[in-house]
């Protein structure tokens with residue numbers, strides 16, 4: 001059993017968790033540039049097909065420095081809000097490299113994108129009508145719900161009957177009618193059926209359905225198949241990564257066949273978020289207390305759910321590494337512990353009943369695979385400061401890429417605040 005992903009990958013470069021915490025404070029998000037670049041390349045090359053681009057899904061992690069690297073690696077991007085568009089532009093993405101996938105958005109938000117030259121995808125007939133009324137003759141894309149979805153938790157399934165997303169695939173005639181009524185130019189169709197699959201089959205099935213639908217529309221510039229590519233969160237238990245090679249070839253075959261039959265110039269796109277950034281990020285935190293209650297051994301840390309919400313929101317698993325100062329943690333005599341944070345709620349649990357080496361006060365814990373939906377879902381709940389973010393660069397040196405919140409930040413948005 002391999003307990004130290006960070007050792008295998010030389011994750012911390014020239015430094016180590018204790019030094020990092022000393023310099024930047026705890027908790028702390030740490031990213032590894034080599035891993036990030038590799039994951040970008042995996043996705044950019046995923047489908048061996050000439051007209052294919054990977055659009056990074058910004059919501060997974062919107063740190064400016066990560067976005068710059070992702071752009072450098074040749075990915076384009078999807079945005080879900082004006083805030084994401086704003087940082088993407090700041091990171092150097094061009095308007096034509098961004099797709100704004102709105103969900104229940106105001107006309108002002110649509111126009112924010114339109115006026116910047118960014119294509120908007122609408123995900124209901126009512127939003128298509130709103131768009132058409134304000135942009136007669138304009139370019140638009142529509143998000144299709146292919147009729148089924150997948151995901152690691154019901155809250156992240158975004159296709160099928162139990163979801164607010166997309167236009168039902170049997171409403172093609174209604175889409176066509178609105179396009180005609182407002183003289184719109186349908187430039188693309190997109191879908192996203194959910195987040196985290198470890199086998200390609202459902203994704204491939206959803207592509208088949210999307211391509212069938214795409215055949216009903218002439219002159220599309222792009223077909224966007226969505227994201228959802230999983231990563232192995234249980235590496236310490238031997239979980240294997242998604243097998244991309246065969247999967248990519250199978251998708252390429254479908255796409256090439258469709259393009260040659262219907263539209264050779266069409267651009268195919270995917271929208272990976274988690275796959276690109278999850279594994280390049282580790283969340284470090286410090287152990288401040290130990291307690292036994294009702295037979296449970298609690299390890300008390302500064303890793304509250306304001307810092308990483310996934311375990312509380314989805315019962316998500318993240319592997320934990322233990323870093324003792326100046327010595328290697330001993331895995332030969334593990335104990336069962338429950339790791340909790342410092343937030344005023346009993347549900348503030350980051351890891352339930354884990355078998356880990358003895359953890360003492362002052363030890364540092366590393367929460368693995370925290371680069372996706374980590375910082376981007378963090379909050380100031382309990383007026384806790386959001387952590388700093390640090391990059392371990394290619395040469396092994398580290399640099400600050402987002403400062404920690406300060407106490408002054410807690411007053412910044414009040415009219416009387418400074």
Ligand code: LLP
Pocket residue numbers: 057059060078101156158191192194195196226227228229271272273274275310314372373
């Ligand atoms: N495209 C659209 C339209 C999306 O809504 C999403 C994710 C993606 C692409 C990227 O999906 P990915 O490749 O990352 O699976 N907070 C949850 C995940 C929510 C995903 C929301 N949409 C989590 O921490 O697991």
